[in-house]
Amino acid sequence: MSQNLQDKVVVVTGGGSGIGREMCELFAGEGAHVIAADINQQGIEETVGMLEGEHPGLAVNLDVSNADSWSALRDQVKSAYGRIDVLCNNAGVFRIGAFDTAPIGDWYLQSRINIDGTILGCKAFISDLIEQGSGVIVNTASLSGLIAAPELSTYTASKFAVVGFSYALYQELADKGIKVYVLCPGAIDTPMNHDVDVPLEDRLIPPADVAQGVIDVIKADDGRMNIFTHPEFRDMLAGQYQSVLDEYDAFNNATEQVL
Numbered sequence: 001m002s003q004n005l006q007d008k009v010v011v012v013t014g015g016g017s018g019i020g021r022e023m024c025e026l027f028a029g030e031g032a033h034v035i036a037a038d039i040n041q042q043g044i045e046e047t048v049g050m051l052e053g054e055h056p057g058l059a060v061n062l063d064v065s066n067a068d069s070w071s072a073l074r075d076q077v078k079s080a081y082g083r084i085d086v087l088c089n090n091a092g093v094f095r096i097g098a099f100d101t102a103p104i105g106d107w108y109l110q111s112r113i114n115i116d117g118t119i120l121g122c123k124a125f126i127s128d129l130i131e132q133g134s135g136v137i138v139n140t141a142s143l144s145g146l147i148a149a150p151e152l153s154t155y156t157a158s159k160f161a162v163v164g165f166s167y168a169l170y171q172e173l174a175d176k177g178i179k180v181y182v183l184c185p186g187a188i189d190t191p192m193n194h195d196v197d198v199p200l201e202d203r204l205i206p207p208a209d210v211a212q213g214v215i216d217v218i219k220a221d222d223g224r225m226n227i228f229t230h231p232e233f234r235d236m237l238a239g240q241y242q243s244v245l246d247e248y249d250a251f252n253n254a255t256e257q258v259l
């Protein structure tokens with residue numbers, strides 16, 4: 001199976017910057033109608049101005065953490081295009097720091113934008129997608145949604161939530177013709193990382209590569225649900241999940257002996 005993006009209606013949150021902007025450009029290049037949604041009005045206007053596809057894009061101001069804002073976007077998309085084919089819940093924020101000293105506001109912010117933003121986006125369009133019997137959802141998590149690291153505790157918590165939500169939704173919607181993907185990139189060269197005080201330079205990859213990966217996996221439509229970057233993190237990923245399995249086995253073997 002393969003998925004053609006020509007004339008598809010695609011909503012990208014966080015479309016005013018970074019990975020979201022690149023997604024908008026590449027979807028437009030595939031012939032899609034692109035709706036760039038973001039809280040940053042200037043950013044989405046710039047993005048729409050950059051699109052080179054055959055359809056003009058649409059810039060829509062959206063606060064992903066606000067259900068009314070999603071409702072307004074959904075109504076605007078429905079009345080302008082009559083449908084939605086691809087929803088990319090990509091807007092996000094990133095806070096780093098030791099848990100004991102980081103302000104609790106960092107958690108509330110990441111929770112509202114990264115978790116609520118993703119769930120509210122899916123909620124806004126789920127009835128339309130189910131009614132159509134087709135559609136694609138791409139939720140941007142992070143490798144931090146699969147691998148835990150120090151000083152990233154609250155960001156990690158928010159992205160584990162996005163991964164867990166996406167895995168569950170993938171199963172729930174599989175027989176309704178709706179594909180759910182979760183994007184788990186490593187460090188990307190976007191404004192999100194530009195004022196972060198950690199040495200990332202050698203690991204930053206261009207956001208266009210991430211966006212291309214998203215397009216390729218959607219078009220391949222081969223049953224995958226994870227989209228990754230950074231192959232060098234494989235050992236870390238394997239180590240984390242192997243240690244969970246080892247402890248699981250050790251626990252159950254010990255329990256069997258007791259019983």
Ligand code: NAD
Nearest residue numbers: 014017018019038039040063064091092142187188190192
């Ligand atoms: P970015 O800062 O360039 O873009 C994030 C966008 O989200 C911005 O345009 C911002 O205005 C928007 N946004 C923030 N709050 C919003 C809100 N309430 N409503 C609507 N839009 C809002 O960063 P990016 O790197 O392009 O990040 C995109 C996604 O990728 C995020 O979910 C991020 O967590 C994830 N991610 C990024 C990296 C990385 O290294 N840059 C790595 C893994 C995952």
